[in-house]
Amino acid sequence: MHAAPASAPGWHVGWHGTAFVQYARTFGTRGTYQLGSVNRVMVQAGGPAAGGDVRFDFMGSIEPLTLTDRGVPQLLQASFHTSDGTIITDRAHPSPWIMALSASYERALSEDVAVSLYGAAIGEPALGPPVYIHRASAEANPVVPLGHHLQDDTHSSYGVVTAAVHWQRLHLEASAFNERQPEGSDHVFYYEGARLDAYSARATVAAGAGWSLFGTYGYLPAMTQGHAHGAQHRIGTGAILTSPTWLVTFVYGANDPIGGARTRRSVLVEAQRLWPGGHLFFTRAEFVQRTAEELELVGSINEVQDVGAVQLGYGREVWRGAVTVGVGAHATVHVVTPQLEPFYGARMPLAFGVHSQVSW
Amino acid sequence: MRAVHAGGVRLGRPRVAIGILSAAVLACQPAPSGPVSVPLADAASARVYTVQTTTAQDWTGHIPLTEGSTVRLQVRLYTASGREIVPPANPVGLSFSFAPATLASATVADSALRTFDLTPTDPPESDGGMTIRVTEAATGTTKSFGPFYILVHPAQ
Numbered sequence: 278m279h280a281a282p283a284s285a286p287g288w289h290v291g292w293h294g295t296a297f298v299q300y301a302r303t304f305g306t307r308g309t310y311q312l313g314s315v316n317r318v319m320v321q322a323g324g325p326a327a328g329g330d331v332r333f334d335f336m337g338s339i340e341p342l343t344l345t346d347r348g349v350p351q352l353l354q355a356s357f358h359t360s361d362g363t364i365i366t367d368r369a370h371p372s373p374w375i376m377a378l379s380a381s382y383e384r385a386l387s388e389d390v391a392v393s394l395y396g397a398a399i400g401e402p403a404l405g406p407p408v409y410i411h412r413a414s415a416e417a418n419p420v421v422p423l424g425h426h427l428q429d430d431t432h433s434s435y436g437v438v439t440a441a442v443h444w445q446r447l448h449l450e451a452s453a454f455n456e457r458q459p460e461g462s463d464h465v466f467y468y469e470g471a472r473l474d475a476y477s478a479r480a481t482v483a484a485g486a487g488w489s490l491f492g493t494y495g496y497l498p499a500m501t502q503g504h505a506h507g508a509q510h511r512i513g514t515g516a517i518l519t520s521p522t523w524l525v526t527f528v529y530g531a532n533d534p535i536g537g538a539r540t541r542r543s544v545l546v547e548a549q550r551l552w553p554g555g556h557l558f559f560t561r562a563e564f565v566q567r568t569a570e571e572l573e574l575v576g577s578i579n580e581v582q583d584v585g586a587v588q589l590g591y592g593r594e595v596w597r598g599a600v601t602v603g604v605g606a607h608a609t610v611h612v613v614t615p616q617l618e619p620f621y622g623a624r625m626p627l628a629f630g631v632h633s634q635v636s637w
Numbered sequence: 638m639r640a641v642h643a644g645g646v647r648l649g650r651p652r653v654a655i656g657i658l659s660a661a662v663l664a665c666q667p668a669p670s671g672p673v674s675v676p677l678a679d680a681a682s683a684r685v686y687t688v689q690t691t692t693a694q695d696w697t698g699h700i701p702l703t704e705g706s707t708v709r710l711q712v713r714l715y716t717a718s719g720r721e722i723v724p725p726a727n728p729v730g731l732s733f734s735f736a737p738a739t740l741a742s743a744t745v746a747d748s749a750l751r752t753f754d755l756t757p758t759d760p761p762e763s764d765g766g767m768t769i770r771v772t773e774a775a776t777g778t779t780k781s782f783g784p785f786y787i788l789v790h791p792a793q
Contacts, residue, residue, distance in 0.1 A: 306717050306718045307718070307719070364695070366719075570698050573697075574682050575697045575698050575785065575786075576682070576683055576684075576685075576697060576769075576782045576783045576784065576785045577681065577682035577683060577782055578682075620681060620682070620717050622717075
């Protein structure tokens with residue numbers, strides 16, 4: 278993140294942005310293609326106040342314009358509805374205009390203990406791993422994880438409060454948040470029926486040698502509108518490695534519906550390897566239990582389908598100045614059940630993308 | 638936040654990039670869309686829509702019935718690629734089954750339009766599934782779709 282001092286003593290303003298200009302192609306019966314842009318910009322300001330540190334964060338995107346409300350092609354991604362009610366399958370929906378608008382305050386109580394309070398009009402509750410757009414292991418990867426609905430709260434919540442305690446290597450967080458999501462991407466704010474009636478908690482331990490381990494639990498009440506679901510528990514665990522050369526994330530996440538439906542599970546392994554000279558390699562392997570509803574095939578296939586995807590990608594920096602420019606490409610092999618084969622044209626439908634990434 | 642790439646300022650192997658881009662452009666083949674008239678054997682999925690509202694509503698994921706009321710619904714058939722089968726190449730018949738069997742009853746309203754009337758027969762708060770069996774007499778093809786979830790609501 279670029280940073281500059283602000284007018285108040287000790288305060289700073291920082292910013293970072295990244296934009297992928299990409300051609301995405303998916304193959305098979307549900308295949309399609311698109312030239313578009315995945316992008317986001319983050320602005321952060323902070324400094325000392327009231328005996329602690331205050332921070333303000335903003336993150337936004339123009340994907341509703343650069344991907345349109347139909348989103349980017351991605352086989353097996355959970356379906357969504359556009360504002361006019363059109364059902365979109367096998368595409369990842371665009372990010373909203375504003376993904377984060379938050380403030381936080383952290384205060385050290387002793388050398389080993391600190392507490393923090395985070396409030397967001399739009400933000401991320403303490404649930405699951407850091408969302409993929411904040412994960413270093415996914416930094417050069419423009420593709421959305423298939424299993425994010427079972428792992429984190431990738432969709433920004435319209436109302437979040439999080440309290441946290443940091444004690445040496447242990448970090449404990451608890452959130453109350455509003456899980457309601459709009460249909461379509463034309464809402465900037467969405468507070469219809471808003472209540473902080475979803476809860477989550479996360480424990481993170483810095484295990485040393487660049488590793489951190491986390492465990493998480495969330496209660497999500499039944500929701501209608503966008504990404505509708507029944508009341509459910511979301512549980513997860515995982516590990517994250519951050520080193521100068523390897524960036525790795527392991528995630529297990531599951532949704533346990535309240536009321537007897539079967540638990541759905543997901544596993545994600547994601548890595549990025551950096552080499553001198555600006556070369557990098559990235560990969561992601563996923564197993565996800567998709568519902569017929571997520572594939573818009575209720576009544577036509579069994580309720581839960583085991584699917585998977587393995588992605589390999591390569592990137593290379595080609596220019597560095599006021600902005601950094603890279604190029605890259607990735608290919609994905611998906612694996613579907615025999616029951617899904619007619620809908621995808623193969624047991625192992627393929628996809629690829631080529632992109633240029635501009636960061637500043 | 639970290640920079641994505643590190644080091645290097647020279648564009649490497651532009652011919653490779655051009656080759657990849659060319660292959661991508663050649664791969665551009667828009668999928669056909671729009672309705673198609675094919676036999677029932679080509680139907681891969683079905684959806685359930687209302688027909689008595691101003692705008693047809695998709696009730697595939699959840700059919701909300703009201704105690705004592707009958708609703709007219711339509712079965713829409715689709716190929717695996719998502720093209721709606723309108724009209725089917727041959728006449729088709731519909732039959733219905735419910736789990737539990739007492740949940741609701743259904744009668745065909747217009748087999749050419751594949752519409753049917755659905756009435757709950759279990760009390761409010763009951764739920765279950767409906768399976769729709771589609772038969773094409775000309776070819777002897779039969780396909781079943783479901784279960785479609787039904788929940789009975791109390792009358793207002």
